[in-house]
Amino acid sequence: MLTTGLALFVSTWTAHAGPLTDRVNAGQPVRIGFSNVPVYGFPDEKGEPKGFANVIALDVLKRMGNTNVETTVVDWGGLVPGLHANRYDLITGGMYILNARCKNVAFSEPIAKTGVAFIVPAGNPKKINSYKDIAEKGAVFVTYSGSSTIADAKKEGIAEEKIMEVPGPTEVLAAIKSGRADAGSMTYFEAKFIADQSNGTIQATDPDALPEWTQNWVGIGFRSEDADFVAKFNEALKKYVGSEEMMNSVKEYGVVPAHLRGHPTTEWICSHR
The missing domain is CATH 3.40.190.10 (Periplasmic binding protein-like II)
Structure with a gap:
């Protein structure tokens, strides 16, 4: 049909x-x-x-x-x-x-x-695996302008003032490395690639920890x-x-x-x- x-x-x-x-x-x-x-x-x-x-x-x-x-x-x-x-x-x-x-x-x-994942500092010090984790901990979330994850973050309870928008993945990584943000969202493909290239300083979270509706x-x-x-x-x-x-x-x-x-x-x- x-x-x-x-x-x-x-x-x-x-x-x-x-x-x-x-x-x-x-x-x-x-x-x-x-x-x-x-x-x-x-x-x-x-x-x-x-x-x-x-x-x-x-x-x-x-x-x-x-x-x-x-x-x-x-x-x-x-x-x-x-x-x-x-x-x-x-x-x-x-x-x-x-x-x-x-x-x-x-x-x-x-x-x-594909699904969404977060990049976080190695060891995931704030134990962030989902949008709800970010909201509950009052953590700062970063993603790039125009990303669908902005609406997803708001839907899951992240306050607008805790959402940082940057031009692209490179800037998301920079925000995490500098400590200006606690978790950065992107597709799992991107997150894994960045983690693999980070010499052990960044890790990617499990996309299965997020709701099924975040699969796209x-x-x-x-x-x-x-x-x-x-x-x-x-x-x-x-x-x-x-x-x-x-x-x-x-x-x-x-x-x-x-x-x-x-x-x-x-x-x-x-x-x-």
Whole structure:
């Protein structure tokens, strides 16, 4: 029933080429905006796009015949505004498909499911494993602007004055290291990566200590007027997700089959998350 509704929505739009399709037909590049988020999307030392969300987006675009691509690194909070300002045609970087975002972003079908974790000083001196722990201890919580975890923290009782917003994961780590904050939220992929690179000074908490509703699905974001392009992207994505090509491409980022199982449709996620 869910997929039927999606099919009807797509068929309504595919009769009319959107701006991105027009750009591609005119020989212009597909412009990708992504934030510097470990594991999901980040630039290497040469500025080339890395991370599993970027890899998946680039591989799927290539399958569609789109090899003329430009990429730009932007602060997390600038991704959606940049998409609407027509600076980018699609955005990556581990963006969760959420009801609030679905009103402003046309997401692809899911590319992975992941949970939230905290980074804390080694030894977890304040014994923080959940949002409720932070609220009860009056601890300072830090995350990056535009993150879905801001709303999650408030929902779980963390006072607004105890929430610190910073540009990205690098600044979250800096706040924890300096003692300005007690726990920093990000996806488990990011938290584990940062902990592994910290020489034993930072640890990642267990994502299973948080409620099930904090589990979310990652998608690639487009503008709603590009629904015809999104439909074609999803067709190629369906054949790509879980393929040997994909698993070989994302292996270095820790993505395993468990992250790909049980995906509902984006339409369902937009209604329930």
